[in-house]
Amino acid sequence: MPSLYKFIASPEVVQSILGGMVKFTPIAELNDPSELVPNMDMQEVRDSLTRLRAEGYSDVDMLHLQQQEHLLQTLAPRFQAVRAPATKSEASRLIRSSFYDSLSTLEHLLSETAREMSSKVGLFCLSQRFDSLPMWAHYAANASGLAIEFKDLEQVFPGDETGVLRVPTPITYQGESFGVTFDPQSHRSLFFAKFQDWSYEQEVRVVLPLSDCSRHNLFGKDLYTYQIPKTCIVRIVLGWNMSQANQLAVKEQVKALNPTVSITHAYIRKGRVSLYSSS
Numbered sequence: 001m002p003s004l005y006k007f008i009a010s011p012e013v014v015q016s017i018l019g020g021m022v023k024f025t026p027i028a029e030l031n032d033p034s035e036l037v038p039n040m041d042m043q044e045v046r047d048s049l050t051r052l053r054a055e056g057y058s059d060v061d062m063l064h065l066q067q068q069e070h071l072l073q074t075l076a077p078r079f080q081a082v083r084a085p086a087t088k089s090e091a092s093r094l095i096r097s098s099f100y101d102s103l104s105t106l107e108h109l110l111s112e113t114a115r116e117m118s119s120k121v122g123l124f125c126l127s128q129r130f131d132s133l134p135m136w137a138h139y140a141a142n143a144s145g146l147a148i149e150f151k152d153l154e155q156v157f158p159g160d161e162t163g164v165l166r167v168p169t170p171i172t173y174q175g176e177s178f179g180v181t182f183d184p185q186s187h188r189s190l191f192f193a194k195f196q197d198w199s200y201e202q203e204v205r206v207v208l209p210l211s212d213c214s215r216h217n218l219f220g221k222d223l224y225t226y227q228i229p230k231t232c233i234v235r236i237v238l239g240w241n242m243s244q245a246n247q248l249a250v251k252e253q254v255k256a257l258n259p260t261v262s263i264t265h266a267y268i269r270k271g272r273v274s275l276y277s278s279s
Helices: 011-018 044-056 059-075 090-095 103-118 133-139 186-192 196-200 244-257
Strands: 006-007 021-023 122-126 146-150 173-175 191-195 203-209 213-218 223-227 233-238 261-268 272-275
Touching: 006 011, 006 133, 011 021, 011 146, 011 233, 011 244, 044 090, 044 103, 059 090, 059 103, 059 186, 133 196, 173 196, 186 191, 186 203, 191 196, 233 244, 244 261
Parallel strands: 173 191, 233 261
Antiparallel strands: 006 122, 006 146, 021 223, 122 203, 146 233, 213 223, 261 272
């Protein structure tokens, strides 16, 4: 996987990150109000139900059903009414049950399940780009902050049987609404789909159960962190508006805590973000 970047507004948190401590943010604290809020287009739901009843399940569908089961077991076990079917014929027989005709009941269950899951996970959000002007503006305090480059996160977070948790996953950006249907992989949209308005972020995220994290209380607020190898932090890109005092402080922290990390400065050239050679 290519390098990923975390934009930081305040140099004060650099010390923790250089030591390998990264923050996982609970859903409720994110700046996108649509995160993990289920959307159901009833016509799309009906169409997907009709299609599965007519065509049955594929091998890929069965894999996603198994992943759904593991996800529920991990994050919302009280909402797991039945085990995932073991065979395609069993799955096809189950989907024809009259229970699945009650879409209003299913919509309520989905909403409650999503609410339960959203309370159990945190996100580590990164960008595939270091040169996005909106990212420098919005997340790095108008380039008075910095960006931290990470590598090999897929080795730290190799994924698990849920297909969703503990793995760096690119976000899909869609102009239309994205919703959960009877399509066995549509639940992924809860975690990895955002509206096109956010596409400038080019986000890759890791979804982690908060139970995997260390919890700290800071000024009366819970903070969730996870320890990764220091070798995953490879470079710091200083914003072009960072003060000389903060630049010096960051360089001293790198020297003391993680001296293999290189440091470079971003600057604007012909309206684009460029980098000086690393030091």
